[in-house]
Structures are given as C-alpha cells and as structure tokens.
Amino acid sequence: MVDFLPARICLLLLGLCVSAATVAAPDIQHWLTKNGARVYFVAAHELPMVSISLAFDAGSARDPGNRLGLAHLTNTLMEEGAGDRSGEQISEGLESIGAQLQSNNGRDMSVFELRTLSDPNVLDTSVGILGDVIGRPQFPAAALERERDRVLVALQRQQQSPRDLVRQVFFKSLFAGHPYSKPPMGEAEGVKAIVRQDLIDFHRRYFVAANGVVAIVGDLNRQRAEQIAQRLVAALPRGGAAPGMSDVSQPAGPRESSIDFPSQQSHLLMGQPGVARGDPDYFPLYVGNHILGGSGLISRLAVEIREKRGLAYSAYSYFVAMRARGPFAVGLQTRNDQLETAADIAAQTLVRFVEQGPTAQELEAAKKNITGGFPLLIDSNSKIADYLMHIGFYELPLNYLQEYPANIEAVTVDDVTDAFRRRVDPKRLVRVIVGDNSG
Amino acid sequence: MHIFGNRLLVLMLTALSVAGCGTLPKQPDSAEQVHETTLANGLKILVKVDRRAPIVVSQVWYKVGGSYEPSGRTGLSHVLEHMMFKGTEQLGPNEFSRVIAANGGRENAFTGRDYTAYFQRLEKSRLPISFKLESDRMQNLKLNLGEFKKEVEVVKEERRLRTDDRPEAQVYEKFMATAFRASNYRNPIIGWPQDLEAMQLQDLEAWYRRYYAPNNATLVVAGDVDPDEVFALAERYFGKLPRRELAPAADVAEPPQDAPRRLELRLPAKVPYLLMGFHVPSMNADDPDNWEPYALEILAYILDGGKSARLPRRLVREQRIASSVGVGYDPVSRLSTLLIINGHPANGKSIAELEAALQAEIERLKAEPVSPQELDRVKAQIVASNVFERDSVFYQAMKLGELETVGLDWRLESQMVDRLRAVTAEQVLRVAQKYLVSENMTVAVLAPQAIGARDG
Numbered sequence: 001m002v003d004f005l006p007a008r009i010c011l012l013l014l015g016l017c018v019s020a021a022t023v024a025a026p027d028i029q030h031w032l033t034k035n036g037a038r039v040y041f042v043a044a045h046e047l048p049m050v051s052i053s054l055a056f057d058a059g060s061a062r063d064p065g066n067r068l069g070l071a072h073l074t075n076t077l078m079e080e081g082a083g084d085r086s087g088e089q090i091s092e093g094l095e096s097i098g099a100q101l102q103s104n105n106g107r108d109m110s111v112f113e114l115r116t117l118s119d120p121n122v123l124d125t126s127v128g129i130l131g132d133v134i135g136r137p138q139f140p141a142a143a144l145e146r147e148r149d150r151v152l153v154a155l156q157r158q159q160q161s162p163r164d165l166v167r168q169v170f171f172k173s174l175f176a177g178h179p180y181s182k183p184p185m186g187e188a189e190g191v192k193a194i195v196r197q198d199l200i201d202f203h204r205r206y207f208v209a210a211n212g213v214v215a216i217v218g219d220l221n222r223q224r225a226e227q228i229a230q231r232l233v234a235a236l237p238r239g240g241a242a243p244g245m246s247d248v249s250q251p252a253g254p255r256e257s258s259i260d261f262p263s264q265q266s267h268l269l270m271g272q273p274g275v276a277r278g279d280p281d282y283f284p285l286y287v288g289n290h291i292l293g294g295s296g297l298i299s300r301l302a303v304e305i306r307e308k309r310g311l312a313y314s315a316y317s318y319f320v321a322m323r324a325r326g327p328f329a330v331g332l333q334t335r336n337d338q339l340e341t342a343a344d345i346a347a348q349t350l351v352r353f354v355e356q357g358p359t360a361q362e363l364e365a366a367k368k369n370i371t372g373g374f375p376l377l378i379d380s381n382s383k384i385a386d387y388l389m390h391i392g393f394y395e396l397p398l399n400y401l402q403e404y405p406a407n408i409e410a411v412t413v414d415d416v417t418d419a420f421r422r423r424v425d426p427k428r429l430v431r432v433i434v435g436d437n438s439g
Numbered sequence: 440m441h442i443f444g445n446r447l448l449v450l451m452l453t454a455l456s457v458a459g460c461g462t463l464p465k466q467p468d469s470a471e472q473v474h475e476t477t478l479a480n481g482l483k484i485l486v487k488v489d490r491r492a493p494i495v496v497s498q499v500w501y502k503v504g505g506s507y508e509p510s511g512r513t514g515l516s517h518v519l520e521h522m523m524f525k526g527t528e529q530l531g532p533n534e535f536s537r538v539i540a541a542n543g544g545r546e547n548a549f550t551g552r553d554y555t556a557y558f559q560r561l562e563k564s565r566l567p568i569s570f571k572l573e574s575d576r577m578q579n580l581k582l583n584l585g586e587f588k589k590e591v592e593v594v595k596e597e598r599r600l601r602t603d604d605r606p607e608a609q610v611y612e613k614f615m616a617t618a619f620r621a622s623n624y625r626n627p628i629i630g631w632p633q634d635l636e637a638m639q640l641q642d643l644e645a646w647y648r649r650y651y652a653p654n655n656a657t658l659v660v661a662g663d664v665d666p667d668e669v670f671a672l673a674e675r676y677f678g679k680l681p682r683r684e685l686a687p688a689a690d691v692a693e694p695p696q697d698a699p700r701r702l703e704l705r706l707p708a709k710v711p712y713l714l715m716g717f718h719v720p721s722m723n724a725d726d727p728d729n730w731e732p733y734a735l736e737i738l739a740y741i742l743d744g745g746k747s748a749r750l751p752r753r754l755v756r757e758q759r760i761a762s763s764v765g766v767g768y769d770p771v772s773r774l775s776t777l778l779i780i781n782g783h784p785a786n787g788k789s790i791a792e793l794e795a796a797l798q799a800e801i802e803r804l805k806a807e808p809v810s811p812q813e814l815d816r817v818k819a820q821i822v823a824s825n826v827f828e829r830d831s832v833f834y835q836a837m838k839l840g841e842l843e844t845v846g847l848d849w850r851l852e853s854q855m856v857d858r859l860r861a862v863t864a865e866q867v868l869r870v871a872q873k874y875l876v877s878e879n880m881t882v883a884v885l886a887p888q889a890i891g892a893r894d895g
Binding site: 044046047048049051087088091092094095096097098099100115116117146149150152153154156157159160161162163261262263264265295296297298303306307308309310311312313314333334335365368369370371372373374375376378379380381382 | 491492493494524532533536537540541542543544545560561562563565588589590591592593594595596597599600603604605606707708709710744745746747748752755756759762763783785786787812815816819820821822823824826827829830831832887890891
C-alpha cells in the first residue's frame with residue numbers, strides 16, 4: 001500500500017533541494033555580422049549536429065493589403081530556385097547529405113530552420129545552399145504558378161475545417177484594421193493577384209541583414225559559427241529593420257460573429273488583444289493564464305468544463321506575446337446543443353478570474369510547475385535554438401533564460417489580479433462561434 | 440492517425456505523414472547506453488542514459504491497445520487511459536496531474552493500436568514521484584461510475600473533434616475498415632460511436648484487471664540518471680506489485696486480399712482526397728531476419744523521403760498533378776499492416792488523374808531498380824536522422840518502449856540503421872513486385888459535397 005501523505009511531504013523537500021540547486025541556462029554568445037545581422041550562438045558538442053534558425057521580420061503582417069499571402073509565398077518560393085540552383089537541386093543537394101530544411105511564416109516572422117550534421121563538408125554544403133536561399137532566390141515563374149495553386153488548395157482545405165475557420169474569423173475580428181488581421185497564408189484573392197515582381201520587391205525590402213536574426217546551436221566553436229553566420233547572410237545588403245508594428249487598439253465594445261457550419265461540434269473562441277513581447281505585464285499574465293487555462297487538465301477552465309462536466313475534450317486559454325500585442329484567447333469545442341452551456345461556464349470562469357484573481361495556493365502551484373519544469377524547456381538543441389531565435393527576434397535580454405525562473409518567482413497574487421484587470425475586459429470580448437446552430 | 444493523447448495532442452505521430460515517419464533508426468552504438476533488468480514480478484525496465492540536460496523521461500508501456508479489442512468493444516483501451524487520471528484508493532480524481540505539476544513535471548498518455556503508454560518529463564531528482572504514482576495506478580485504480588459517465592462524454596467530444604468533423608479522418612477510418620476485413624486493425628483506436636455509447640464501467644474494470652499488471656508492462660527511463668539507482672528505485676515502488684495471470688490477445692489473422700477494393704465517401708468538404716493502401720508485413724519477432732520490412736521502409740523513403748523523392752518531385756513539382764502527397768508505413772507493429780499513399784490533387788486536376796499518376800510511379804518501381812543515387816540519398820538521410828533523433832530524450836525512450844511493447848526486441852533499435860543500409864535496389868524491386876499489386880490494393884476517395892454554409 002502506498003502512503004501518499006508522507007510521500008508528498010518528502011516530495012516538497014525534494015522540491016526545495018532542487019530549486020536551491022540552480023540549473024545552468026546556456027551561455028549565449030551574441031554578435032553582429034559585418035552587414036549587421038544579429039547572431040546568437042550556443043555551443044553544444046554532445047551530438048555531431050548543428051541547428052540553425054533564421055528569422056526575418058517579414059511575416060504576413062507585412063503583406064500589402066491587396067496582396068494577402070505575399071509573405072507566405074515569398075517564404076515558400078525562396079527554396080524553389082536560388083543562385084545557380086533550381087528548386088530540385090536545392091532539395092537534392094540538402095537531402096543527399098541528410099540535411100533538413102524547413103521554412104514557415106507567421107504574422108511576425110518568416111523563418112528558415114536547418115538541421116545538419118556537423119561534419120565540415122556536410123555543414124559547408126548545407127550552409128552554402130541556405131545562404132543562396134536567403135540571399136539569392138530566383139523566384140522562377142513556373143514555381144510561382146505551382147506554389148500559388150498549392151496555397152489555393154491549402155486555403156480551400158481550411159474552409160472544410162471548423163477549427164481553422166474559427167481561428168481565421170477570430171483573428172480577423174480581433175485585429176480588425178491592424179496588420180495582425182492578415183492571415184499567415186493569405187487569402188485567395190490576394191494570392192491570385194501576386195506577380196513575380198511582388199516577390200522580388202518583398203524579398204528586397206525585408207530580407208536584409210538588419211532585419212534578420214541568425215541562431216546557431218551545435219557542435220562547432222565560436223570562430224566557425226562566425227564564419228557560418230557571415231556566409232548565411234553574405235548576399236544580403238545591410239538595409240534597415242522593418243518599421244515598428246503599430247499598436248493594437250482594444251475593441252470599443254463586444255464583437256460577435258457566428259458562422260453556420262454543418263459540423264457536430266461548435267467551436268468557440270473569445271478574447272482580446274493581449275500582450276507584446278517585453279511588456280512588464282508579461283510574466284504576471286503568463287503565470288495567471290497558467291492557472292486560468294494554460295496548464296492542461298488542472299487549469300480552471302479545463303476543470304470547470306471538462307473535469308466537472310464532461311462538456312469538451314479541450315478547454316483552454318492562451319496569450320501569444322508578439323511584436324505588438326498578440327491575442328489573448330479562451331477556446332473550447334463541444335456538441336452543438338451544449339454550446340450555450342459551455343460558453344456560459346467559460347465566460348463565468350473568466351469573469352471570476354478577472355474579478356478575484358488567483359488564490360495564493362493556485363499561484364504557488366503554478367510557480368512550482370513553471371520553475372520546477374524549467375530544465376525541460378532547454379533540454380535539447382532544437383529547443384535552445386528556438387529560444388535563441390525568439391530572444392534575438394524580439395530583442396529580449398541575453399540573460400532572459402537565466403532570469404526566467406526569478407521572473408516567475410517574483411509574480412504575486414496582486415500582480416496577476418492587477419494585470420488581468422487592466423488587460424482583460426470581459427465586457428468587450430471578441431467572440432466567434434463556428435458550428436451548426438440550426439437546431 | 441493511430442495514437443490518441445489524453446490531453447491536447449502533444450504527439451502528432453500519424454501513420455499518414457511523410458515517408459519513414461516515426462520509424463527512423465538509432466545510432467549503432469545506442470545499445471551500449473541501454474541498461475535492462477526485469478523484476479521478479481515480470482516488470483521489464485529499460486534505462487537509456489543521456490546526460491545532456493538534468494532531466495528525466497519516465498514512460499510506462501502496457502501491452503494493450505486498440506488491436507486487442509474485440510468487435511463491439513472498441514475504444515476500451517483509450518477510455519481506460521482517460522480513466523487512469525481519475526484517481527486511486529489514495530488519490531482523488533485529477534490529483535495525479537496536480538502532484539506531477541507541483542513537481543515541475545509535464546505528463547500525458549497515449550493509446551495506439553498496440554500499446555497504451557503513460558509518461559512524465561521531470562527534473563531528474565523527481566523520478567521517485569513518477570514511480571510512486573505510476574506503481575499506484577498500475578494496481579489501485581478506482582473506477583467510479585460518476586467519473587466514467589463524464590469521461591466517456593469527453594471521449595465522444597474527442598471523437599467528434601478528431602474524426603466526425605474532419606472529412607479526411609472519416610475517409611481514413613472507413614478506408615481502414617475496408618482494407619482490413621478480420622484483423623482488429625480495422626477498428627479505430629478511439630472506438631466506433633455505437634461502442635462508446637454501449638460501454639459500461641464493468642467493461643473497463645475487466646479490461647484493467649486483464650492488462651494492467653507488472654508482467655504486462657515495460658518501464659522505460661531516459662535521461663540524466665544512474666541505471667542502478669533507477670533499478671533500485673523501481674524495485675522499491677513496483678517490486679511489491681503482484682504478477683498476474685495474463686490472457687493473450689485474441690488476434691484474428693487477416694485473410695489474403697484477392698481483389699482490389701474501392702470506396703468513395705461523399706461528405707461536405709472542399710478538397711478531394713485519396714488514400715491508396717497495400718497489405719504489407721511488419722517486423723515480426725518470430726522472423727527477425729526478414730528483410731522485407733526494411734526494404735519496404737526504403738521504398739517508402741524512395742517515394743516520399745523529402746522533396747527530392749519521387750512523388751513530391753514528379754507529381755508535385757514536375758507534373759503538377761498533386762498538390763500534396765505522402766507515404767506512411769509503420770513496420771513497428773504487432774500485426775501485419777499497410778503501406779499507405781495519400782494525396783490531394785492539384786488545382787484543376789481530378790482524383791482519377793492523381794490515381795493514374797500514382798499507379799504509373801508504382802509500375803515504375805516494379806519495372807526497374809531504383810538508382811544508386813536515390814539509394815545513396817535515402818541512406819544518407821537515414822544516417823543523419825538517426826543523429827537528429829538523439830536530440831530528443833523523449834523520442835529515444837519512445838522508440839525502446841514501442842519496440843518492446845509490440846513484441847520485438849529493443850536491441851533492434853541499435854541495428855536498424857545497419858539493416859536499412861544493407862537493403863539493395865534488387866530487394867526494393869522485389870517487395871514492390873510482391874506487394875504493390877492491384878489485388879492487394881484498397882483505394883478510398885473523398886468526393887467533396889457543397890458545405891452549404893450560410894453566413895451567420
């Protein structure tokens with residue numbers, strides 16, 4: 001028979017020991033390339049591999065209003081022909097040495113991620129190819145037509161998914177009038193209007209050294225990392241950073257949209273513009289959200305909606321910190337006829353949290369979870385590379401990871417309550433529902 | 440799609456993503472770092488040391504999953520997995536998760552066709568918490584009627600989310616039920632809706648008693664740990680659990696297919712979708728030297744291992760017949776399985792054109808050996824992936840647990856790269872000729888019907 005009470009006391013003791021012993025955050029080295037790109041580097045010699053992430057401030061927020069989808073198509077087409085290589089030669093060149101290149105874009109960033117063996121020949125070849133992709137894309141006309149068609153199909157697929165639809169409509173409504181209303185993959189009309197010169201111009205404007213960040217983690221030394229970073233952006237002019245992102249305005253009053261869709265479930269998203277990177281409210285909001293809906297099945301929303309009542313598989317909330325204020329959202333999905341009940345409980349849970357804040361006990365538990373799990377955040381090269389990219393892109397302090405546990409520890413009940421009251425107004429929620437509301 | 444998580448999906452390991460997905464090999468020397476023991480009660484323990492970060496991953500794998508369930512009882516393993524968070528004689532509902540969270544842990548569980556697994560990721564000194572809690576719920580689960588009634592509704596919502604409201608997932612479900620006539624791989628892991636409706640608490644009770652025992656489980660620990668300490672700790676927490684009499688799964692062999700099968704689903708959707716599957720062998724403990732699964736794995740890479748592989752290169756880039764295309768084959772399976780090709784036609788192209796183009800590629804595979812360059816490229820990818828995978832401690836543990844739980848030997852892990860590298864063009868040709876034939880084929884098509892939404 002297992003006795004849990006003494007067990008948990010012993011666990012608490014263990015917990016104290018552990019938080020006393022600090023976990024070393026990686027030693028981040030930072031410099032600029034000759035043409036002004038910001039570089040962030042962590043040496044990790046245990047595995048013979050190198051992870052490289054490049055991020056440019058060239059996400060869909062930079063799409064011209066009549067060319068929604070330009071950032072995404074630019075990102076996609078850069079590896080479809082660059083320098084002297086065709087798209088096929090690029091894929092084959094990388095894959096024949098086992099390297100993996102992935103590109104993607106969001107609202108803020110256009111990202112290229114390379115994983116390669118650290119063998120010098122392999123590394124040199126992959127860096128040479130990626131340098132061309134970044135600096136000398138050719139945007140072949142035939143590839144544009146093909147990729148445009150593929151995007152149009154992907155956009156169509158989103159239209160058959162209530163989950164994609166609710167997100168799309170929510171962002172559009174939440175950020176109406178702001179660049180963040182522009183979806184990462186664009187819209188059919190804009191995608192159809194794009195011509196090759198648009199891609200060339202977009203690349204010329206935003207893929208410049210001063211607008212980019214290079215993150216390198218792996219089995220190499222500083223000197224080698226410097227050479228690699230230089231080669232990756234060598235073909236780029238210095239240029240200038242993209243203009244600052246305009247502030248997101250709070251909706252004046254509640255906004256409600258409902259999309260009829262022949263699904264068994266209704267999907268709900270409700271929220272407001274939340275928090276920007278580097279905002280002093282970030283940590284109180286992050287910890288508060290952990291309690292409200294950010295910690296899986298033990299968060300308040302999951303307990304009220306799933307654990308107590310079995311109304312949904314997932315019920316959650318999140319903040320995404322972006323260049324400007326990103327979304328705060330509460331979401332769930334439930335059988336159509338239960339929507340009203342579930343939505344009411346979600347709204348009441350949110351209102352109660354905003355009005356009363358967390359209990360001291362909840363705050364303690366959340367902090368223990370976040371700080372106790374800190375080593376898990378940085379337990380692989382790929383996770384560290386991702387942190388470096390975000391630290392670099394949002395110009396967070398170099399000791400961001402070192403300070404992270406202390407920043408979490410410093411949050412008080414009052415900080416959370418105060419930050420939520422100032423940032424979340426339940427009377428002005430943007431609310432979107434997609435589902436079959438005919439019954 | 441054959442793994443279901445209890446929570447928001449942490450693991451998106453699907454049978455239908457890129458070729459070779461989820462089944463890539465380990466470095467040749469990994470066996471040196473794996474330590475094994477078996478407790479007197481039959482619990483097998485595998486420890487993989489990785490000292491790169493002060494963390495530990497702990498996973499308990501049970502030999503039970505969707506393929507163990509008889510007709511009319513589908514979904515039992517997965518619902519039981521959900522109920523495993525609902526408390527024991529000592530712990531209240533959801534308290535398991537609270538204790539792990541208070542210790543800085545992340546935890547979840549997943550149910551597959553051939554396994555049910557529970558895991559925690561923790562700072563390394565917290566491993567005893569994991570063992571304490573897992574050993575408790577291995578024996579002392581409290582199945583409460585009220586909790587069950589709520590949880591089965593949660594699972595029905597999960598099914599609506601994952602399958603019923605996703606036209607492509609519906610096609611996949613019906614495709615599996617058509618390709619397999621007898622094997623339990625025909626059933627969805629999450630269960631058929633009518634089985635979820637009919638499920639009783641007693642069914643779960645019996646399922647738990649039958650399969651949750653130390654001699655039906657494998658404990659896999661990976662991370663910055665000392666193997667002997669882990670063994671001692673395991674003995675302390677799991678050692679006293681009694682061994683239980685096990686009833687083997689009542690497997691039904693799939694009769695050979697003798698004619699092509701085809702189905703078309705008309706559903707509200709926008710984009711047509713095609714699935715094409717062939718019965719193929721999986722790795723089998725009774726015949727560990729069978730080279731065919733390795734040749735099939737190479738074949739899957741040849742078709743879809745990256746953008747320069749045959750299908751993306753020709754069908755997407757050159758001919759512009761497909762908008763996307765993928766190949767899935769999971770040789771680490773208990774029963775014989777399928778090699779599945781999936782795709783969406785390009786804008787303006789039809790399913791018939793896509794299918795004809797795929798057929799042409801299959802005929803080519805059967806007519807001429809793959810080129811040395813293609814084979815070299817695939818092997819370079821396999822060698823490199825094997826290094827990249829070691830960046831994830833969780834994945835390393837996962838591979839060991841999976842092999843062991845489907846009845847293979849975890850030592851295979853360290854041999855896979857060599858076995859894959861030994862595959863010849865001739866062998867790829869032979870498996871193509873043997874298995875990629877029309878009598879062995881099932882094709883499922885999604886024919887989109889107007890969604891008919893009126894804007895609200």
